[in-house]
Structures are given as C-alpha cells and as structure tokens.
Amino acid sequence: MNIIVVGLSHKTASVDIREKVAFAPTNMEKPLAALVAIPDITEAIIVSTCNRVEIYATTHDIAGGIARIKRFLADYHKLSLDTLDSHLYSHHGEAAIRHVFRVASSLDSMVVGEPQILGQIKTAYGYAAEFKSSGIILNRFLHKAFSVAKRVRTETRIASSAVSVAFAAVELARKIFDDLSDKTVMLIGAGEMCELAAKHFLNNGVRGVMVTNRTFERAERLAEEFGGRAVQFDDLFDYLHKADIILSSTGAPHCIIGPKDLEEVMRRRKLRPMFFIDIAVPRDIDPKVNNVENVYLYTVDDLQEVVTANLQQRAAEAKKAEEIVDQEIGQFFKWLSSLEVTPTIVALRAKFDEIRKAELEKTLANWKDLTPEGQKRLDACTAAIMNKLLHPPTSLLKQAGQGGRVDLYVDALRALFELQTGEPEPGDLQDLDD
C-alpha cells in the first residue's frame, strides 16, 4: 500500500487559482465520498486552507492513483486539467510522508512556524474520520504527523517568537508584566500601526484601553471602537499613571513625554513598571525615559530589530525541525512496510495449519486402534514440526520489517505458497507497532 499526496500551495499557485480549487468546509462529505469511490483509492483526506489544497490518499497503483486524483480535482471544480496540472505537485512513498510531516510542522508555510496549519489539518482529518474516508493507514499517518508537529514545536523554538511588530510588542509586554489581564493600554494619537498594536493587546486580554488625541472626536471614535475611554489631550498627565502600556504616535514635532514627567507618574504608580512603545517619527517620547527605574521604552525600530532577529532564529530552528522530520520519516516508513508483514505471516501459518489438520484427519480416520492419548501426541508432534519449520521464515520476516527488503520476502512467500492476504486488520498490527 502506498501513500500519495496531490495538491497545490502558495508556492505553486496564486490566490486566484487556489480559491477555485478550495473545498468548502460546509460540504466535505461529497468530495470525500467521491474520492474513495475512485477505483484503487482506498483512503483519502482533503486539506483545504487559504494557502493550500492537498489530498492525501492510499493506493496500490501510484501513477494511476495520482492521475486519477488530478482528474478528480479538475472535474470536481469544473476546471481544465491542462491549466490546473502545471500548479499541481504530487509525492509518493517517502517524499509523501516527508511532505505531510513538513506541512503539519509548519515548515512549508508562508510564514514558517505559524501555528494555524496544524489545527487546519486536524480539522481536515476530523472530516475524513467523520465521513469514514480515512482508514487504518491514513489514521496512523495523520496521528504520526501530529506528533511530529508537536515534537517540532516543543523541541525547537520555531514558533516561539513574534514575527510581526505588533506581536513583538505583546511579547515584550509579557516579559515585563507576565499577566496582561489587569493591565491598561493607552493610545496617544492615532495611526494604523498604533491601532493594530492596540488590537493585538486587546486580543491578548488586556483589561482596558484609554485613547487620547489632539482632536478629541477622533479619540472618542477610537475609544468607542475599542470599548475604551477617551481622554482629553490636555489631561494626559492626569491619566498617564493609570496606564501600564503606552502606544504613542502623534504628529508632534518634539517629544511630548520626558523623564521629568515620569517622576511624578511613577510616584503615583508606586513604581509599578511602565512599557512605552513609541511609533511616532519624529519621536514622541524622550529616549532618556528608558533610564527611569522600572520604565521600558521601545521604538518601532527596536521592535523591527526584534522581528528581524526572530525571523533569523526561525530559519535556524527550521533546520533542527527538518532533522526531527527526517528521524520520524524512517520510523513511520518502517511501520508502513511492516503493514504487509503481519497478514503474510498469518496467512502462511493458516495455510500450513490447514494442510497439517487435513493430513492428520486422514491418518486418524484409518488408524482405529490409536488411543486418545496417542491421538493427542500425534497432534502435538505435527504441530511442533510445523512450528519449527515456520520459525525461521517468521522471524526473518519480522526482522525484515525493520530493514528494507520486506517487500521482496513478502512477494516471494506469497508466490511460493500461493498465499492470499486481504487488507490488514487493526488487530493484526498491534504487536508490530513502534
């Protein structure tokens, strides 16, 4: 049995192609059922996000399976296969396993390390499980992919750092305050970056927002949007001590907050820390403010530097993640190959036992004066002979399951003893797990 992957992503197709091929999450039953109805496609999962559409399936016939899934994608979305084909990639065998492990670990994402993709694949798997289009192999495969993604996330720092200025600000705040739920953000002035950062802080659970602006109406409008309160610009220093995180981006030509102003503010705050983020150019906040005890000042350039460093770190961590993926591929591939082993062993034993029992019956039918004790002994003796004969091929097969030549032995045994094996049963596989 082979795992194949067919799909397209932000790397091979622009958004206007991707949106045409996307599957609606509200209607997954139909395409999944259609997929497993295709001849020789036994299991299938559809992953459809805004950045990728991929189908994972199992088949005996790699080339045919891939071609049929491509045809399905084109037909289902009423596109011509010729135009679609140039955007599609396909993988099988080890490459397919590697691909899915990398996707789940967010190594193939537009922003490497972004955490959403894992959830999206879990959702996709949920549909496949619900509509019974995935079976023993894809179930195991996807669970393995989830555990690889988890390993990557815990053993590398690929997703541990912010890659946007707004998130970098939130992360810094967490390193100062720990808990943001009782903290207040103050916006001085307005601006896209400022508002975006304020939104991030709100999403990360700050208690409240204060907004001040030279034009009070504007402050009021923003305050309403954020569910906060507007403050007159002239009253800034009457309210500043109530703010823990200050986002400033006024158009003022000179600094509006200096270290002297903060002496009184810090006294009123009983020295509780303050985090200033100065987004304005020219600066709103005197750089000397950073020297005030328990006050931390970051400019937008500082935050940008943090983001750049984080991106570099992600690239370095991605290398470690690839190593983890490599290790896990080997393990999973071993399991996949061993899938064929257990049914073969079971069939071989069944065949031998069938012959033994038939011959034993014939013998006993003509051997009238044999005592029941003697019958028992004869049965045991033939069983022992059979087990002794079967022992070397059985253990060889089990060992081969950990090496690479397993297909060779499985095929040879099937041909030599005219074995017929069906699909593996879940119960057969337990002893060969891991």
Next chain:
Amino acid sequence: MNGLLYFGTLGIYFLGTIAYLAYLVKPRPQLGSAARWIVFAGFLVHAAFTLARYFEAGRTPITNLHESLSFFSLTIVGVFIIFDRKYRISILGSFVTPIALLLMAASMLFPMSINPLNPALKSNWLVIHTVVAFLGYANFTIAFGAGIMYLIQERFLKQKKLGAMYQKLPSLDKLDDINYRSLTFGFPLLTFAIISGAIWAETAWGTYWSWDPKETWSLITWFVYAALLHGRLTTGWRGRKAAILAIAGFFVMLFTFLGVNLLLTGLHSYK
C-alpha cells in the same frame, strides 16, 4: 555509608548544577526537566544523609560548621523544589543550585566528626531554633536568586538584548513576585528564629539577649529585610530596588551565618 551518601549528594548536585547552567544558555527544554529530576534525586540522597547523621549522632546534625553548611544546602534545595512546584519557575534552579553546591563543597573544608554537644545546649530548642533559622535563610536565598535574575532580565530589556537567555528568564513581574513571596516566608521564619533563640538563651544561659555577635548580626539581617518589606508595602519598593535589597540582604545573612562563626568569637562560634 554516610560518606557514600555525602559524596553522592555532592556528585548529584554537581551534575544538577551543570544541567541547570546548560539549560540557562541552551534552548533545550529537555535539559530543564533533566536538571529538575537530578536535583530532586540529589535532595533525596541529601535527606538520607542528614537522617543517617541524625541517627548516628542522636540529635539534629546542625551543631558544627560541616553539619550546618550541609543542612543549609539541604533547606535551600528543599525550598527551591517547593517554589518550583508552586510557581513553575525551574530556571530559578540555574541560580540556586550552584549556591547549594558551593555550600556542600564548603562543608568539605570542615571536619565531619561528630562532637559531643555542650550539655547547656541539649534542648528541643536546638531543633526548633536552628531548623527555623535555616528555613528562613533558604527563603532568603530564593529571594537572592530571583533578585539576580531580575537584574539580568531588566538589563536585557533595558538594553534591548533579547537573546536565548532573555527568552528563558521569566517576566520581571514574576521574578518580583517570587522575591516578595520568599520574603513573606523568610521574614516571619527569621523573626521566629530570633525569638526562639532568645527564649532558649534564657533557659541555657540565663539571659534573653547578650549582644553576642550572632545575635547582633541576626538583628541587622532582620532590619534589612524588615526595611525591604516595609518599603515594599508602603512606598512600593519593587522591581530593581527590591532585587538589589534582596541581594544585599543575602550577603548580610551570609555573614550572620558564616562570617560571625569564622571571624568573630562569641557564644555561637561552633566550628
């Protein structure tokens, strides 16, 4: 047997310290849990050693410098394990286990022999007074570790050097909180140690307070921490100031514990 446990403790603390220091600079979470288990194992061996000494001597092994240093080390590790369990701050181990290791190593410099106890000191107060004092000291050691961590993390944040160690260290607020909490345990313990010492002194020497160097320095230590707690509760001495005072307090406390015994003579100078 005792020797085996003793050197076993030393060896395990050494490994634990190495693991914690590696955890501090290497971004590998597995190192942290390895270090935690190593130190926990060290604590068990150390406790077994202390118990063995207890049965051998027939009293709490805390009457000479060798025993005191070892016992101090034991309480530090024990209190650290509790803080780690409660506040999930394993990185604190990178700053506290080296101290425990150094104290253990220092105990090697003093004779391990079990000396007969001055009959005047034979009392249950021996256990109460000393164990409480060391538990207080251990909490101050935690405050010291948190203080050092605070100053390092504050420096990273002020200078905008956000490297691997910055990532590993907790937030300033959390460190400040640990500092405060360890003081709220340590200060009452120290207070109780001083009071129980006075009561014991009255029964043993006939006077509550004799301005023995140990007593004087305990009082100084008490004032340092009292000032810190007072400043915290009234004028909001937090963050940097609190961290610096907790570090200063630790050195005063260390002098009370070691300096007084080694450098000054008085009723408490057991060696």
